[in-house]
């Protein structure tokens with residue numbers, strides 16, 4: 001009996017595509033091109049833009065993203081923790097980001113903004129802080145390509161994963177399935193070898209990890225390890 005035969009009685013649920021997006025917030029900001037090359041096994045680079053208003057931290061902005069887009073072999077997934085994303089987010093799409101995620105708490109006209117990002121050729125994402133409910137988005141899921149469920153309070157890397165967000169991830173995944181939509185569920189904050197399985201099992205399929213990747217000597221191997229652990233957690237449940 002081949003290995004494939006032995007799995008023939010498994011339910012034929014389609015395998016969910018699992019992606020790992022390392023956050024360069026934990027990288028060496030003086031050598032970002034090299035830091036991107038360290039994560040060659042990743043599916044995209046997660047770029048945390050913080051404006052010191054929406055969150056109490058300041059990172060990088062448009063000029064850095066424009067240059068990164070030129071030198072990175074991986075697509076850029078920009079997470080905008082900024083006030084007035086209606087004003088700023090389209091410029092990140094124009095700068096070459098493959099995905100642009102704005103915060104629900106900050107957007108004045110999120111549907112208009114998501115449509116504008118898509119019109120500019122980017123994947124549109126909406127991010128929800130831990131205390132922000134997902135239910136108001138259930139009727140709007142067709143307007144976005146991704147929902148980012150923050151699994152820490154945004155602003156800093158290296159915080160602990162908040163398990164209180166898991167029920168929200170479950171409800172979001174159920175709503176996406178019920179609507180037969182292809183919307184990615186991203187988790188961001190405290191994702192590590194110890195927590196990635198819980199997030200996957202709850203319904204996440206895009207995993208942002210800063211310290212858990214860049215804190216390792218072999219960052220590319222850490223990316224593969226996170227993806228494998230997420231897959232193993234899913235294989236242990238009823239399907240992908």
Ligand code: DX5
Pocket residue numbers: 023025026046048079152153154155156157158159188189190191208209210211212
């Ligand atoms: C936090 C940022 C995250 C952060 C994650 O506000 O949005 O992307 O870099 O870092 P870790 O994985 O270390 O929690």
Ligand code: ZN
Pocket residue numbers: 023046047048079188208
């Ligand atoms: Zn982020």
